[in-house]
Amino acid sequence: MNTPLDKAISQFDQALRAVTGAVGKTPRQSPASSIETDALSDQEKTEAVRLMRVNHCGEVCAQALYQAQALVAKSPEVANHMRTAAIEEVDHLSWTEERIRELDGHVSYLNPFWYLASFGMGAVTGMLGDKINLGFVAATEDQVAGHLDDHLERLPKQDKKSQEILRQMRTDELAHKEMALSAGGTSFPTPIKQGMRMVSNLMTRTTYWI
Ligand SMILES: [Fe+2]
Numbered sequence: 001m002n003t004p005l006d007k008a009i010s011q012f013d014q015a016l017r018a019v020t021g022a023v024g025k026t027p028r029q030s031p032a033s034s035i036e037t038d039a040l041s042d043q044e045k046t047e048a049v050r051l052m053r054v055n056h057c058g059e060v061c062a063q064a065l066y067q068a069q070a071l072v073a074k075s076p077e078v079a080n081h082m083r084t085a086a087i088e089e090v091d092h093l094s095w096t097e098e099r100i101r102e103l104d105g106h107v108s109y110l111n112p113f114w115y116l117a118s119f120g121m122g123a124v125t126g127m128l129g130d131k132i133n134l135g136f137v138a139a140t141e142d143q144v145a146g147h148l149d150d151h152l153e154r155l156p157k158q159d160k161k162s163q164e165i166l167r168q169m170r171t172d173e174l175a176h177k178e179m180a181l182s183a184g185g186t187s188f189p190t191p192i193k194q195g196m197r198m199v200s201n202l203m204t205r206t207t208y209w210i
């Protein structure tokens with residue numbers, strides 16, 4: 001049986017892999033693997049790396065949120081729900097880190113900071129009760145889907161691999177949102193959503209560059 005110390009060590013190991021881009025391959029194959037992409041110019045590569053770095057950091061934040069929320073969830077069902085979602089999000093981490101590497105880029109140096117910030121936010125909302133916990137997931141996933149739409153517009157047209165990854169992620173994030181709402185999540189009021197958007201804008205603007 002796992003002791004609390006075993007769990008803490010495994011959680012730390014998972015977090016370290018997430019922030020450093022060392023998750024590696026997961027059983028669910030990347031949607032990009034069956035796609036042929038024309039060679040990209042240096043400028044297109046740079047832009048694709050920047051956008052995929054933002055998306056990778058978004059997945060790092062998702063890991064932190066789900067891990068924290070699972071830790072403080074009141075009911076075992078909700079804790080389980082969060083753990084399952086975290087496992088599914090590992091696929092997204094894996095696909096984005098692999099694509100960044102193929103494009104000769106690096107993951108964000110700010111990942112550790114954003115991991116900790118998201119973990120804190122997840123723990124605080126998680127402690128406000130399961131309905132709010134799930135509502136936070138739904139609101140976050142909704143915003144992530146919005147970001148993905150924006151990035152699908154901005155990615156170089158030739159970069160079909162990155163586009164395919166984002167399209168599959170978008171489908172998954174919207175399914176996560178629906179799952180959280182149907183599990184009893186409350187719909188968040190607009191001012192809270194605006195606050196969340198401000199924080200996520202800060203993340204996207206910083207990790208785009210470093
Ligand atoms: Fe995701």
Ligand SMILES: [Fe+2]
Binds near residue numbers: 089173
């Ligand atoms: Fe998600």
